[in-house]
Each structure stands twice: as C-alpha cells, then as structure tokens.
Amino acid sequence: MKPRAREILRVERLSKTFGRVPACSTVSFSLRQGEVLGIVGESGSGKSTLLRCLAGRIQPDEGKVLVASDDHVVDIWAMDEASREQFLPTTASLIHQNPRDGLRLDISAGGNIAEPLMAAGGRHYGSLRATALEWLEKVDIEGWRIDDLPEIFSGGMQQRLQIARGLATHPRLVLMDEPTGGLDVSVQAKLLDLLRGLVRELGIAVVVVTHDIGVARLLADRLMVMQRGRVIEEGLTDQVLDDPHHPYTQLLVSSVLQV
Amino acid sequence: MITSIKGGEAAIAASHRLLAKRRRGNPAIVDLSVDQIREQLSLAVDRVMSEGSLYDPGLAALAIKQAEGDLTEAIYLLRAFRTTLTRFGHAKPVDTSAMVVRRRIATTHKDVPGGQLLGPTYDYTHRILDVALMGEAGSDDLSDLDGEGAEKNEGRNRDCMLDAAACALTRDCGVLARAEIVENARPDEEGKVADITRDPVVFPSRRDQRLQSLARGDEGFLMGLCYSTMRGYGRSHPFIAELRYGDVTVVLSIPELDISVGIGAIRLTECQTVHLTTRDGSLPPRYTRGYGLVFGHGERKAISMAMLDRALRSAELGETVAYPAQDDEFVLSHSDSVAASGLVQHLKLPHYVDFQAELQLLGQMRADYAERHADPGLKPVAGLAPIMEAQGGD
C-alpha cells in the first residue's frame, strides 16, 4: 500500500514480543508531515518499544514500518542493515529521554551538532560551524558555548543540545522518547515551548512518547493511548483528553487532573 | 556413617614435607644455591625486590628458592619479612642524575646528549631458543666486558659502567631539558611525602601515594592496564623521553649528627615519559610527564608505571576520566599482588557455613518462583529443603 503524498510514516500491524510478554500487539497508524502524534501510557505499556521499532533499533516480529524517502516509500525492516543504516540517519532522528544517551559528552557542543552533518557528507568546516551556531541559537544556547563540553551543561541545556543535534540534519521524522523526563517543571515548560515552536517552524512529522498527559496536551495534535502493548484509544488530542471513552484513558486523564 | 574431617595437623605437616620434597626435585640433580639464583636469575630477583619493596638480592633469591620460583609467593615472603624490620631513618631521595648508567635510551631523538647506551637488553635478540645454553657451563669468554681499561666494545653499545660521559648525564636530558615545552617535574606542594606502608591510601589519592603503590604493584596487572591505554582505553600519546638503568648511591641523613652518609649503592630502572597535553585549561599545549622507578632491572614495569602515573593524572590535566587505567581507586585497589593473591586464593578455604546459608536461600527462592509461576515442572530439589527436614529424614 502506498502512503499518500505527504504521508511520512505508516505503521502496519506491528508486533513485538519479549519472551512471553507482548510489548506491542498489531499496532497500526499513520503520520503526515507537520503532524505531532503523542503516544501515552504507563511505563511498560509498550510505547518505548514501539518507538525503537520505528527508529530502527529493535526489529519487530511482525508488521511494517513504512517511511517516505525523497521519491518513494521504504519498509525499513525489509531493507538490509546497510541500506537501513544509510537511509535512517538522514531521515529520522531519535531524541532520547536521557540526553547522555544521545550526545557525546567528551566532544564540544558544536561537534555534537556537526557530527551527523559530517556523517552525511559535510566537509566544509566554516559551514558546519555556521550551522552549529544557528542551531544553538534556535535551542536557546548562547553561541559562545559552542566549544564547551556538554558535560558541564545543565540537564535542560543538554536536552536542548540533543534536540539541536537531532534536528540539524533536517530529518523528515523525529522520534522523541519522554523528551522532558528527568527535568524539573520550570525547565520542562520552557523546553515544551521550544519544541512546539520548532515543530511548527520546520513542519516535521513527530512521534512523541510520554507518560505525561500535560506534555501530550501541549505538543500533540493526535493521541494514541497504549495499554499492555495495544492501542486502546486514539483521536485528536482534545477529543481524547476531554472526552475519554476507554476506562483506562479515563483513569489516566483523571489522575493527571488530580495533581 | 558420616565423619567430618577434623583439623589436619598431621595433614599440614605432611603437606609441608611434600612441598620440601618437590622443592628439592630429583635429588640426583645438584641442589640450586641461593647464590646461583642471585647471580643467574637476577631479573627474577629484581622483580621480587621491587614488588617486595625491599632491596636485598640475597633474601630475594632465598625467597625465590623457597617459593619454587613462584614470584608472587616470593614477593609475599619478602614483604612479610620487611614488616619485621625496624625503620631507623629515611634516605634522601636518590639522585638519578648521578646514576652510574649501564643502559640509557631516549626515543624522541636519534641522538641525544650523553649518547644512546644500549647496554644489556633482550630488545634486539631474536627469540629463538639457544640450545647452546642446554649444555654445561657456557664457555663464552665475556671477560672483555669486565673491569677497567678492558672495554673493547665499539660504538655506543659499550657497557658503560666507567664511562665518564654517561656519568655526566643531567637529570633532565634531551627533550626533557626543553623547559619551554615540557612541564616541570615539580615536588609535591606540601613537601611531605606519604608512606603507604604506614598510612592507608584514602581516595582521591595523591601522586606520591600513587607512585608508591605503582612501584610495588604487580607487574602483570600494571602492564595490562598500560597496554589498555595504548589500545584506546584512555589514550595518552606517550613517548619514552628517557629510560635508564644503573647504580645510584643511597644517602642517609642523620639528624642527630647533622650529617649525611652514603650507605651503599642500589640498582634502579627509571623511566620518564612525555605526553602531548592540550586540554589543560589555561595552559598552552605542552608535554606532561609520567614517571616510573623500580628496583633492579625492570623496564617493562618501569614503563607501565610511568604510563599509568600519567593516565592517573587525567583528571588533574582536564581529560575525561572514562577508562579503568585512569581511575585511581580501581588501579591502586587492585594492583597489589599480595592482596590480590590472598583474596583470590582464599576461595580455597572452607566456606561451608555460608554455602549452607545460601543453599537455604536458594531453596526459598525456588519455592517462591514455583508458586508465582505456577510451574509444576519445578519440583523441590533434594538438598534444598530447609535443614530441619534434612535432619529428620532418612
């Protein structure tokens, strides 16, 4: 099946089981350019496994992950590893919950942004540096910190740097795993603002996995609620959150409202 | 009927006699003298002195004989003897610039002031078994290498005990003399030197404590760690600026009499490495140093020590500490062969009390597991039942 012109990602009946535990069961959805899909659920609901299947990190047992390239659509798990490793880094970026997983702490902030650009063939120092500066500015990190090691950055700055590194290659698809997890509330709010701005400005397709209904409400256009590896409810964010149908969704929503 | 094995006094005595018998080997073969070990297995003697932290070739040779050539055991023997010695004073730091050099190489330049002195080394031997050594006492006449005026060796490869040029080496020669690009070898800020044999090392450690620990550390362990830095696990861009081996005088100061006296000469191997260092904050890029010093002739150990000294300065020099060789607690806590050998071999001691306790725990855990997983296949295992049942059983 061929996704429509602006469809970036289509997942078809994706399943993954660890031992006897099904992490994802026959999950299907599609995502278009400029759209943000939130996946919510408790930890253990399978949302992070799903994200890793989309990012090419965990091979699903069944199902397809179809991603749009320049002129055609590829099933990333039907490709050989070499082609997938060629295709994915320039197409999709994975933003980890812990910025330490997505950054090299022993190289400078600028080097972190430049690395994926260089892996994609960037061979002009001046323009790499200019791009790095531009992205630091976009994520509210002052330019003079370009040569600092991220080791000495605060958690919020590290996360913003990871986002800059992930977006600088202009991926079509951005996959975020609890991007505000581990940050304190005021820093979270600022980061969410930044993400919202960037997503709108760049018109990229985003899948954001979170257990935080607040994050989902602020970022996502559509929501998918997962429980025990299954999608139990999906729809426009406002719809799902204001009028939850499934009892589990109702529980999720009410628990956040109590706080 | 079950009988437990009782204190093996007789067994221990018999074991010691068996040891003595094995140590002697075939009585038809002439007994190995301590003098022979000292003279003909001198590198083993040097290692035992170095890691045993006691400079006494005769006792080290005895330890090797007693330990049947097990150097780790011999080192332990020497250490155990060392603790019985009274400390009657402190020697002044040995002056390695006044070393009577037997071997001296610098790798950063083809030629350096004072010259390259190859001396005795296996470096350029071909590792081919020399069957000639199988025979009775070698007939090679080596007298040309002895004594005064008898030097016939040509070029730089002379044994240079009496070579005036070699004696005139400064402490920092060659590249090390270039103060503009090599950091100063600076004394410890506090001027007080630790003594790890009297005061325990507390982490984070100081460089003097590290150097002392490394000096008595196990050669194999230190070499493995040093090797790891060279294979990417904490690279430090090393060059051996200088490696020298020879004799130095030990000078003892006697405060009561306000004099210093030379009490004898010891043989040492000293290694100084330089490492390109660019990350260190406000200082310009330059070479920093690593230092190694061991008793006797022990180049492998001296180099490993210098490399690790430098690796363990990573934090001080602004480098990321990410690998074992850069972690002082890891390196120092595990480098002592006496401690390591002791704990590793203690596994041979009886442990049946704690094993019984663990067996009970395992029984409990398996019972719980079977219950949780409703796994009928997981039967209680004989011997894993609580001890009371076992006693009441048949």
Add this chain to the structure above:
Amino acid sequence: METDLAFDDDDVYSFAYLDEMTKRMIRRAILKAVAVPGYQVPFGSREMPLPPGWGTGGLQVTASLLGRDDRLKVIDQGADDTTNAVSIRRFFAEVSGVATTERTGEATIIQTRHRIPERALTEDQIIVFQQPQPEPLRRFITEEAVARKIHAFARYGVMYVRLYEDISRLGHIAMSSDYPVVVNGRYLASPSPIPKFDNPKLHRSRALALFGAGRERRIHAIPPFTEVKSLDFADYPFTVQRFEACCSACGAQDSYLDEILLDDGGRRAFVCSDTAYCAERRGERTES
C-alpha cells in the same frame, strides 16, 4: 614458491622462518586485502621471534612474500642503521639467506617502520609497513563490533569530529603522524605511524603497499595507483610538515628531517631521516 624440502634438511626452521601453510594463509589474506583496498583483513597471526609490537605483522608479511631472488631493505625511522632495522634485516638474512641492501632503488621488498623512503618507489617494489594499530577509529571507538559497522556503512562522521574538534580548539588539525586516509574512495584506513609528510607518497604510488599488524591480527593493502586521500575539510585542506632547515649533511630541502640534540643547552642540527637518500645525495655530490 618455496617448500620445506628446498631448504636445507638440517635446518630447524623453514625458509623465511614460517612454514609454507602459514605463508599460504598470509598470502591469501594479502590477496584479499589487495582486492578490497583499505579493508582490514583478519589473519591468523603467529608468534614470531621478535615481540608483538616490534614489527611482527610486517615480519610475517615479508616472510610470506620473500623468494630467493628478492633483495630486502629494512628501515626504522627511515634509517637502515637503527637497532630495530638491523635486528630485522639480520633475522631475514639468517632465516632466508636473501640478499639485503640499503639502497632504496635496488630493493624488491622494503620493510619499514614509521617512514616511506624519499625516493619514489616503482612498480617492481613492495613496501611492507609495520603497523601497531590498523584501526583508525580505535582512538574513539574501543568496541571492535561498532567500528566494523562504521566501516561497513562507511559512516565516518566520528572521524571527522576529531578534525572538527581540533580546528575549533586549536585552530588546525592536530594530527602529525598516523594521519588517517580514505583509500579508493571507500575505506578509512591508517597509514601506520608515518609522519603525515609521507601521506602524499601513498597516493597513486607505483608500488604495492602492504600493512601488517601482527598483534592486532590484521592486514590491509593499498594497491598500486590507488587513490589515497588524507582526511580534511574543504576550507582546511590537508597539509604536510615543512622544515625551516635543510639537511646539514646533504643539504636536501625536500626530505623529512631528524632533529639531533647536540647538547642540553638547546643546540641542535637537522639531518635526513632517510639515511639511504642522504648517503646517495652525498655520493652524487662527491662524484660530480
């Protein structure tokens, strides 16, 4: 091809030390390395009578190449008279009986550590490098499996990070030897710890270049006339070392120089590191 039988029955060791089966195994690895330029071919490295790290990779490659008509040159730091070069040359003279030479032009096989001769090599020559670490990524990536994937996918961003970091911290690329190259537009490779001065000599060299890493059990090759590009950026192009001095023995201005410390007061002189080149130049001067 040599056989055990062709060598004196009295000798304990085969011609050129290694037995014929081992040499055949190494030759197969060499053929594969030549077929895939810059790719590190694993091979069953053997213990040699010289210690690993002192050139056992080069030694095994040379041993597997030597025939009775070969003429071997061995250099270390560019010089024929350094202890290690003398030791290796003597080794091969003993175990193979082949002729040796110090003249670059006369040699059919040149085993080297840390230099490429100044005199351009020819189609009839093979240069064998002793290589301590064949994996250029090892300085950043310690896990072999990860490094192999980076090679397989040719995603060398991490290597360029090093260049980027050098320029942003120090203003230039701060690698002076073992400067990594891309071979035939595909594999990132280490040229062994030669000064980067020598890198351009690898580019479209007429001689076959073989790199033997005994301790790490890898062989890689740069076949004749192969493109060899030293890593750089478009706006920070690769450059080689230049010396302000010329050789104080032969006056050469185009050679790599050794610094000789004359005293601890800072007096020094410079001479050619390639002793054969220097000697030939001096010979020519005195003849003319």
